Amino acid sequence: MATRRGNVIYVIAAAAVAVRGGAFAFISSIPKGGGLRSRLFSTSKSVAAVAMASSTPSVANFIDSTNAQYEVLHKNFELQFWGTKMALAGESYSTEKLTASKNAMEAFLADEEKLSLTRKHLAETHEDDSNFKTLKMFERTFGCYIMQSEEAQTYRNDCTKIEGQLEAARNKLELGASINGEFVQMSSVGLRNKVRVDPDETVRRACYEGLGKIGDFITSRGFVDLVKTRNKLAKSLGFIDFYDYKVTNAEGFGKVRLFEILDKLEKGTRPIMENARKELARQKGDGALDPWNTSFMMAGDITRRMDPYFPFSNAVYQWGRSFDAMNIKYRGASMDLDLLDRKNKYSNGFCHWPQPAWKKPDGTWQPSVTHFTSLADPAAIGSGYTALNTLMHEAGHAAHFANIEQPSPLFSQERAPTSVAYAELQSMFLDALVSDADWMAKYARNENDEAIPWDLIEDKIKATHPFEVFGLRAMLAVPYFEKALYELPDDQVTADKIQSLAIEIETKIQGGASPRPLLSVPHILSDEASCYYHGYVLAEMAVHQTREFFFQRDGYIADNGSVGPTLRDSYWKCGNSEMFLDLVENLTGKPLSGDAWVSELEETTEDVLKGEKAKYDAKLAECAAQGDASTIDLDMRIRLVDGDEVLADTLSDGSFEKSCEKFKSYIQERFGK
Numbered sequence: 001m002a003t004r005r006g007n008v009i010y011v012i013a014a015a016a017v018a019v020r021g022g023a024f025a026f027i028s029s030i031p032k033g034g035g036l037r038s039r040l041f042s043t044s045k046s047v048a049a050v051a052m053a054s055s056t057p058s059v060a061n062f063i064d065s066t067n068a069q070y071e072v073l074h075k076n077f078e079l080q081f082w083g084t085k086m087a088l089a090g091e092s093y094s095t096e097k098l099t100a101s102k103n104a105m106e107a108f109l110a111d112e113e114k115l116s117l118t119r120k121h122l123a124e125t126h127e128d129d130s131n132f133k134t135l136k137m138f139e140r141t142f143g144c145y146i147m148q149s150e151e152a153q154t155y156r157n158d159c160t161k162i163e164g165q166l167e168a169a170r171n172k173l174e175l176g177a178s179i180n181g182e183f184v185q186m187s188s189v190g191l192r193n194k195v196r197v198d199p200d201e202t203v204r205r206a207c208y209e210g211l212g213k214i215g216d217f218i219t220s221r222g223f224v225d226l227v228k229t230r231n232k233l234a235k236s237l238g239f240i241d242f243y244d245y246k247v248t249n250a251e252g253f254g255k256v257r258l259f260e261i262l263d264k265l266e267k268g269t270r271p272i273m274e275n276a277r278k279e280l281a282r283q284k285g286d287g288a289l290d291p292w293n294t295s296f297m298m299a300g301d302i303t304r305r306m307d308p309y310f311p312f313s314n315a316v317y318q319w320g321r322s323f324d325a326m327n328i329k330y331r332g333a334s335m336d337l338d339l340l341d342r343k344n345k346y347s348n349g350f351c352h353w354p355q356p357a358w359k360k361p362d363g364t365w366q367p368s369v370t371h372f373t374s375l376a377d378p379a380a381i382g383s384g385y386t387a388l389n390t391l392m393h394e395a396g397h398a399a400h401f402a403n404i405e406q407p408s409p410l411f412s413q414e415r416a417p418t419s420v421a422y423a424e425l426q427s428m429f430l431d432a433l434v435s436d437a438d439w440m441a442k443y444a445r446n447e448n449d450e451a452i453p454w455d456l457i458e459d460k461i462k463a464t465h466p467f468e469v470f471g472l473r474a475m476l477a478v479p480y481f482e483k484a485l486y487e488l489p490d491d492q493v494t495a496d497k498i499q500s501l502a503i504e505i506e507t508k509i510q511g512g513a514s515p516r517p518l519l520s521v522p523h524i525l526s527d528e529a530s531c532y533y534h535g536y537v538l539a540e541m542a543v544h545q546t547r548e549f550f551f552q553r554d555g556y557i558a559d560n561g562s563v564g565p566t567l568r569d570s571y572w573k574c575g576n577s578e579m580f581l582d583l584v585e586n587l588t589g590k591p592l593s594g595d596a597w598v599s600e601l602e603e604t605t606e607d608v609l610k611g612e613k614a615k616y617d618a619k620l621a622e623c624a625a626q627g628d629a630s631t632i633d634l635d636m637r638i639r640l641v642d643g644d645e646v647l648a649d650t651l652s653d654g655s656f657e658k659s660c661e662k663f664k665s666y667i668q669e670r671f672g673k
Contacts, residue, residue: 059121059131064361066114066138067408071356073108074413077101078354082371085346086338087171089644095168099160106156109145118142134408137577144249144416148237155233162229163527166222170525171344173217177206188214188347188520189375195515196295197303197381208292208515215502215519219495223525227493230530231486241486246531249416252579258534259483265537265594266476266509272469272601277511279466291513294470299463303382306460309444309452310384312376313667315339316640317660318443319391320632322433323399326557327564330402330636331357332367338641339387341375345643348522349374349390351397351427356409368402368412378671388443389431396430397423402636403568404575411575415528420535422580425542426571432543437612438619439558451623454616458609465605472597474516475540477509478533481518486531542584544596549588558619632656 057065080101083093108114118138125132147153176185177194186194186207194207227242234245244255251258280288280297288297316337338345355369374390376383400423404412414423433439437457444452484501485493502518523529550557550566557563570587584592634656640648640663647666648659 059125059135060361062117062121063131063134063138063408067358067410069108070105071409073101073105074356074409075354077105078352078371081352082336082354084168085171085350086373086643087342087344087346095164099164102160103157106145106160109142110147110153110156111142112146115139115142115146130407133577134406137406137408137410140417140576141410152233152236155229155236158229159226159233159527162222162226163525166218166226167525169221170214170218171346173214175210175213175347177203177210179203179206185343186210187341187345187375188522189341190377190380192516193377193380193382193386195292196299198296199301199304201293204292204296205290208517211520212517215499215517218519218525219498224493224495224498226525227485227488227498228490231490234486243483243486243531246416247534250418250420250532250535252417252419255483258479262476262479262534262537265472265541265598266480268594268598269469269472269601272598273473273511276467276469289512291515291517295515298467298470299460302456302460302463303385305456306385306444306452307381308446309440309456310382310388311447312378312384312387312671313664314445314660315376315384315387315391316663317632317657318388319395320634320656320660321629322392322439322443322558323395323430323564324630324632324634325559325561327561328399328567328634329564330368330399330634331365332635333357333370333398333402334367334637334639335370335372335398336639336641338371338373338643339376339391340642341377342643345375346373346522347375349394351394351401353401353412353414356412357402357404358409358412359405359407361407365405366409368398370398370402372398378667385434389434392434393427393431396427399430399564400426400567400572403572405573406575406577411577418576419580420532421538421542422571422576422583424535424539425546425580425584426567428536428539429543429546429567432547433558436558436615438556438615441616441619442559442623451620454613457612457616461608461612462605465603465608469601470510472537472540472601473510474514475533475537477505477514477518478521478523479531479537480509481505482524482531482533485524538580538592541594541597542580542592544594544600545584545588545590545592548596556615559622 077098080093080098082088084095084098115138118135122132122135122139125135147156174185175188175191176183177191178184188211191207191210195204195211198204198207230242234240234242237245239245239248240255247258248254277289280294284293284297287293316339351370351372353368353370355366357368358366360366372394374387374394376387376390378384378387401412401414406412437454440452440457442451446452481502484505485498488497488501499519503513506512506514506518518524521533523533547557550560550563554560554562566587571583574583581592632655636650638648638650638656638659639646640659648662650656650659653659653662
């Protein structure tokens, strides 16, 4: 078994001319800027609702106008999201504009008259009609955002305002650590990396304490009010609490069902975790269980030794080469990659789509536009390995959303009702490859193109496999914390209580303080990502189950040219028209469970080594026989950027390889690495 890891008159006019494909052309013809275009949708009434005042539009016109309006609003929000999170220069981006664009998009999605019209058309449309599927998706989507009272809408607006202010403040927080008597500024990613790999315990502890300051900051800057307001919103809509609201909208089942699944995994892996903590203490001493020591004691030295075989400057090339070998294509998409850490940049990697992919009514294909970011410090030990993991992960998201082939952009947007677990499965399945011995044999190479030696992989497996359960438990801790947080009575939601609750959950789920303090996890702040982390756990269960399927069917995953088409046809094309649990069962032939994951955790280190060595040797022999690599073609334009600066562009550079060389030269000149 393999191991792993607005202006109403114009709105009325728009409704009148919304012939098939015409609405978007009309909106697009309006000049950009702060005038009419930016006010077009400031009214809370949708085009459909205005049109209903005089006559009911045809199904086709209703669908077309809805799609066109959503595209514009979605793009406006995502461009503001990117500009503010990336701290781009100029006056085009601001927290106020971000909040306004988000409110406009959500007002559109929460239009009750639009939902009513959707249901009217559904009642008049046969299930075998090509429009039925789209109307059902409209119904599901609008149902996730309808605020059933003015009170609920007020709470939603309050949440957006508080969150915007909190995130703006968080983005300006100067993080760092006192090292040798001097404050060294670092992002949360930089601090976490130091905790993992710095050989000096005093430095690791200082960086861990630096991460802890995030909790102090957010709980004194509005997070308390945000939690209370989120709960008021959810309860006003009839949900148990905010967590129940979020998971029901995203996954189609409630909080109770979710934690039935998670409780089984938690109970089943608790003994494994407890034994692993005892074994780590036995091997490395009780100090290894201190949160600033655990990651380093497991593999800090291994990470340093592996670093030369994962040069950051090669990460983009190795990602592209690997995806190309698996026949993963992006169907004419465009992607901006902002990979480097810098001051005021959002402290978490993400992949968003200002332009969703979809198939238009005339049969033409609308490719996706992707914004993709990480926070690499190429000078830091382990940055290349982390960058490659992030590239494989976020590019997996991008491949998924670039291949959704459905008749509306609402099928291919990442917000509810798109399942969190469904979205994360694709990215996590692909980043898992970086830990496979056969993948490393081909792609983990130093500047002299020498493959990573088996002895180093062997040491890594020995150092990490007995403790891989720690990763599972760290993932579980986030949903258990947010569940407990939103179950607190309103009068108990205080800064002190939130902080003590985080410590309590870390101890209960992880056995002690976490190397990554729960309040430093950025997902808990953002509306899109809050009460979201369970998706990673469900997805990881599906990752192991999907890997098991490929190993049983094909015998391997790395460089398997059937992987891309299989994922495309089984998981990607449908978008959110299918339910996550059904997709996994349809491909693998089994209901989703944690069995494959737990089985790998229970596998002996000796058996893991035996299987991985065979894969490593076979891949080395294959690489020697293949010779030079073929041209990489991902069917995508890629721009490598650093904030406002464009570092490389496959369109102007001529090829993926030339852009990679350009990026590599830039990294080597700037960072010497």
